[in-house]
Amino acid sequence: MDYEDVLIALKSGNVPSHGAKNLCMGREKEVEEFDRLLDKVDSDEKAIVKFVNGEYGAGKSFFLKVVEEIAFEKNFVVSWITLSNDIPFNKIDVVYKNIARNLKCKTGTSLDHIIDRWITGLKMMAFEESSNPQKQNELVRKNLYNDLADTREHANSFAIAIENYNKLMNEENYQTAANAKAWLRGDSNIPYTEKKKFGVKGDVTKENAINFLEALSIFVKSIGYSGLIVLIDEAEFIMNLHTKKLRDIAYNYIRDIYDNCNLGKFQNTLFLFAGTPEWFEQPQKGIPSYEALDDRLKTVLDTDLEDMRKPIFNLKGFDEENLKEIAGKLTIMHEEAYNWKASDKINPVLEDIVSIHLTDASLTGGKVTPRTFIRSFISVLDTVQQNQSFFNDSQKIIELFEKQETPGGFGDDIDFEDIDEFDDDW
Structure with missing residues (x-):
């Protein structure tokens, strides 16, 4: 399975052409x-x-x-x-x-x-x-x-x-x-x-x-x-x-x-x-x-x-257990697709990421919409992977999730001039 193709499809809000069964959570x-x-x-x-x-x-x-x-x-x-x-x-x-x-x-x-x-x-x-x-x-x-x-x-x-x-x-x-x-x-x-x-x-x-x-x-x-x-x-x-x-x-x-x-x-x-x-x-x-x-x-x-x-x-x-499970799978896929240690950056803040989405969903009286979580999670993985030197503080990753629902998109208040153009491993 080409993990990059799957991730690109999911990030775009589309159904991947292969591998849906392996990603079916909850x-x-x-x-x-x-x-x-x-x-x-x-x-x-x-x-x-x-x-x-x-x-x-x-x-x-x-x-x-x-x-x-x-x-x-x-x-x-x-x-x-x-x-x-x-x-x-x-x-x-x-x-x-x-x-x-x-x-x-x-x-x-x-x-x-x-x-x-x-x-x-x-x-x-x-x-x-x-x-x-x-x-x-x-x-x-x-x-x-x-x-x-x-x-x-x-x-x-x-x-x-x-x-x-x-x-x-x-x-x-x-x-x-x-x-x-x-x-x-x-x-x-x-x-x-x-x-x-x-x-x-x-x-x-x-x-x-x-x-x-x-x-x-x-x-x-x-x-x-x-x-x-x-x-x-x-x-x-x-x-x-x-x-x-x-x-x-x-x-x-x-x-x-x-x-x-x-x-x-x-x-x-x-x-x-x-x-x-x-x-x-x-x-x-x-x-x-x-x-x-x-x-x-x-x-x-x-x-x-x-x-x-x-x-x-x-x-x-999705409930909390579903979110953690799909986040784990997406993290592993991203590591395989782009040859980096995503888990080192994401796992320490995974509880906070899940909590942010659950809190947002509770404000509208429901559980987390799968497409919403998956698209946002992959978007952040992509951003962190391409700018690893900037995200040396886990709090900055949490800020991405906290700000991605703002009018300007995720990371509205982050100064992207401080972020490297792209790290060499892209």
Whole structure:
């Protein structure tokens, strides 16, 4: 793992591309529960819908990344979409297209890669069974057809397009084969004459999109993956849809997915929606505005005790133990990335640093926001590392933390003319 890349991403308020699981602090119970759920999705052919509730900066996207990393370890196919003007949930056909286009597995990205890797595997099996090219093609066709049996039940045209894609590739009709895969991804700009060549009519529409999504989940399971994980970030964007009718359509699609998973129409699939408290609580535009969905998700017990089996996970801020743990990990990473003894400078004042953040959070009635602490901590590590001769007094490090919330940013009252331009070890 490149620690510098991770630190730069975290300092910028972004989720690192790798290593999120190793940095996940204070979420042990949630991680353990999702580890368990993914095993059930795989072995018991379950379909599950879960929701993550957290304030801005609470680590929702970070947690989705952790789930993605666990899913890759367990051989799932994952698709991550972020709701926006381009991907509004009231247009379920657009949602399907983006899910299909964003598919990833541990060996690569795209639905194309997944299909081609599977067919290559079938060809390798055929080569081992026969040296006759005609017999090999027949074995591939037969095994391909058998693997698609369950997929065919949910969306026959989905299976037909894949079968004909293989046929077209054997015939070296690469353009039409490419159109077949584009159609599977939801492309609606393919001419009728081309679609006829790979045996389908029409396109993915709002009427059949959920059926196609069901077929996609069954397809990835049938060709050797553990199942499909769909991560839906910034779900609160639904509240930005201009009319109640559009919002109700979006919420009804979530309800459809929720019910279909519980009724067994989806298999080997987990949907995870992440949104802000406002989305879960706001009565005018949030989930409570659509009773049919709200009734399925709302808590029936009035208690603060944890229940990891509820539909909604609540991500809370960091407490003292979490802050110390993440600070320790970040310090070690910074030492490795920039080859210096960060702990010598930071550890003597770590209690004071944590205390400052806890005090600031208590003034607003909550725990420390993970993103706030991580960004400030890395910023100070960077500053101290590049100006080590200035920070020979631990009190100066504490002053950085005390002053970083001032209008001018951290270190407002420090005379930076006294600080060396950069130490040689940068």
